[in-house]
Amino acid sequence: MLSSIKTNNFQSESKKLGMMYFRVAIVLFGAQLLMGLIAGLQFLYPEFLFNIFDFSVARMVHINALVVWMLYAMIGSVYLMLPDETGIKEPVAIGLGKLAFWILTAAVAVVVLVYIFVQVGPGKESTIWFINEGREYIEAPRWADIGIVAVVLVFYANVFFTYMKGQKTGIMTVMVANLLALAGLYITGMFFTDNISVDQFWWWWVIHLWVEATWEVFVGTLAAYALIKIINAKREIVEMWLWIEVLMLFGSGILGLGHHYFWIGTPEYWWEIGALFSSLEPVPLVAMFVHVLYDWGKEQGHGEAMGEDHVIKNGPAMAWITINAFGNFLGAGIWGFFHTLPQVNIYTHGSQFTAAHGHLAFFGAYATILIGMMYLGLQEAYGLKRMKATFNSKMAIFLITFGVLGMAVALTIAGYEQVLVERAELGAGWQAFFTAQNLPWYIQAQTWREIMGLVTFVGFVFLLIDLLTIGSKTQKSDD
Ligand code: HEM
Ligand code: HEM
Ligand SMILES: [Fe+2]
Numbered sequence: 001m002l003s004s005i006k007t008n009n010f011q012s013e014s015k016k017l018g019m020m021y022f023r024v025a026i027v028l029f030g031a032q033l034l035m036g037l038i039a040g041l042q043f044l045y046p047e048f049l050f051n052i053f054d055f056s057v058a059r060m061v062h063i064n065a066l067v068v069w070m071l072y073a074m075i076g077s078v079y080l081m082l083p084d085e086t087g088i089k090e091p092v093a094i095g096l097g098k099l100a101f102w103i104l105t106a107a108v109a110v111v112v113l114v115y116i117f118v119q120v121g122p123g124k125e126s127t128i129w130f131i132n133e134g135r136e137y138i139e140a141p142r143w144a145d146i147g148i149v150a151v152v153l154v155f156y157a158n159v160f161f162t163y164m165k166g167q168k169t170g171i172m173t174v175m176v177a178n179l180l181a182l183a184g185l186y187i188t189g190m191f192f193t194d195n196i197s198v199d200q201f202w203w204w205w206v207i208h209l210w211v212e213a214t215w216e217v218f219v220g221t222l223a224a225y226a227l228i229k230i231i232n233a234k235r236e237i238v239e240m241w242l243w244i245e246v247l248m249l250f251g252s253g254i255l256g257l258g259h260h261y262f263w264i265g266t267p268e269y270w271w272e273i274g275a276l277f278s279s280l281e282p283v284p285l286v287a288m289f290v291h292v293l294y295d296w297g298k299e300q301g302h303g304e305a306m307g308e309d310h311v312i313k314n315g316p317a318m319a320w321i322t323i324n325a326f327g328n329f330l331g332a333g334i335w336g337f338f339h340t341l342p343q344v345n346i347y348t349h350g351s352q353f354t355a356a357h358g359h360l361a362f363f364g365a366y367a368t369i370l371i372g373m374m375y376l377g378l379q380e381a382y383g384l385k386r387m388k389a390t391f392n393s394k395m396a397i398f399l400i401t402f403g404v405l406g407m408a409v410a411l412t413i414a415g416y417e418q419v420l421v422e423r424a425e426l427g428a429g430w431q432a433f434f435t436a437q438n439l440p441w442y443i444q445a446q447t448w449r450e451i452m453g454l455v456t457f458v459g460f461v462f463l464l465i466d467l468l469t470i471g472s473k474t475q476k477s478d479d
Contacts, residue, residue: 009383021076028069086166197265213253248284282333320372327364353415382471399459406452
């Protein structure tokens with residue numbers, strides 16, 4: 001009976017707030033995919049929506065929605081784990097935290113509407129302030145930038161002071177220190193310079209030092225927390241792994257920044273620095289991979305010996321976290337390493353190869369585990385001791401993973417064609433770019449990307465249905 005279903009078993013407002021962030025995140029994820037499908041179609045039919053909703057606009061909304069939904073899901077995850085890790089039921093200023101959520105969401109809505117309906121402005125200061133800044137991935141206009149900083153300060157203060165009051169676990173200590181770096185880096189992408197090299201120099205501090213340092217550390221803390229929740233992993237073990245990962249991620253990721261400084265007008269010593277340190281970046285990703293599988297294997301062994309207490313308490317979350325371990329290593333580690341040496345990058349730079357890596361890495365390293373966190377939140381919201389994967393969960397896992405993997409393979413083929421024809425054979429000129437894009441191999445690859453994109457989208461529909469129904473279904477079958 002529907003009326004007996006409890007959807008909000010939380011004892012804590014912090015966790016409820018976490019779920020509010022998750023809801024917005026999933027809506028933006030859907031919007032991201034729709035924009036991707038439009039942009040992908042424009043590769044095949046360049047006239048599609050031409051002068052109405054251009055490729056540049058669809059692409060902009062696609063990748064900005066990506067970044068924003070992930071940040072929402074990250075904040076949601078923090079509010080979800082905060083009471084458990086600190087031992088304090090409510091953050092110090094939960095009311096302010098909620099207000100910040102509504103302000104942020106209203107601002108995001110306004111920015112998206114401006115992206116979609118105003119799209120571009122004249123080359124004046126006012127465009128930077130009110131329409132967009134033109135900095136890939138973080139295009140929000142300046143007024144919104146300033147608002148975001150204010151809202152994030154409220155969020156950070158909540159986390160920091162709650163941490164100071166409560167118990168200080170290793171997970172929470174890493175989280176608090178890392179969040180400060182993550183938020184602080186955003187500021188390096190906010191000021192304006194006339195010199196495009198200087199602009200790009202700082203812009204990469206946000207993009208690279210987010211995804212290859214602070215975000216990676218962030219998902220390390222999530223994996224540690226989630227493994228304790230789902231399989232009762234031993235805290236000492238996951239925290240030991242976490243510290244090792246932190247050391248290696250920062251050790252390689254910070255100077256690995258050099259792999260974006262090869263061709264933008266920065267001094268040539270970046271070739272060596274970028275080559276060396278970014279080549280080391282896959283090492284911590286192997287550690288993260290081993291971490292998840294090691295804990296899982298170990299606990300499964302225990303499970304047999306020790307009975308019911310050691311079962312997997314959340315099937316879909318565990319599946320997504322396992323895919324995260326593989327996906328992070330494959331998308332960031334392997335696909336990243338492919339093009340990170342300057343000798344290779346001179347051919348692959350800015351080709352569809354980059355897009356292949358970008359898709360697989362963002363999906364593998366971040367989308368997966370953040371979806372896992374949503375399932376963890378749902379399990380608690382519905383007060384379930386155990387949540388098993390449903391048919392919908394499995395369809396979502398299979399179709400989304402298969403779809404993104406398929407897109408990455410198709411884009412790798414398109415990139416390979418660009419490297420051989422446009423760069424090596426025709427010498428990378430303007431005309432060469434168009435010649436390569438009009439050859440059948442390229443068009444076929446782009447066709448497959450669009451098909452695989454549709455598969456991903458169907459998977460997303462299953463995911464959405466599952467997130468909306470899995471809790472009540474499980475509750476009913478438990479009764
Ligand atoms: C989860 C982690 C990662 C994510 C989400 C990620 C994502 C991306 C994205 C989206 C781009 C394209 C940026 C643009 O628009 O220009 C990019 C570029 C690049 N990434 Fe990663 N990346 C990750 C990790 C790595 C790692 C570990 C390596 C090396 C081992 C790497 C090597 C590169 C290189 C060399 C480029 C420049 C490509 C070019 O010259 O066109 N990435 N990455
Ligand atoms: C429905 C499925 C999707 C389609 C059809 C699609 C399509 C596209 C297209 C056409 C672009 C522009 C590429 C270019 O400028 O050459 C793009 C860029 C991008 N997409 Fe997607 N996308 C999809 C899903 C995703 C997912 C699931 C993620 C990550 C979780 C993602 C992350 C990105 C990133 C990071 C870029 C920028 C890549 C770069 O500049 O190298 N997309 N996508
Ligand atoms: Fe990078």
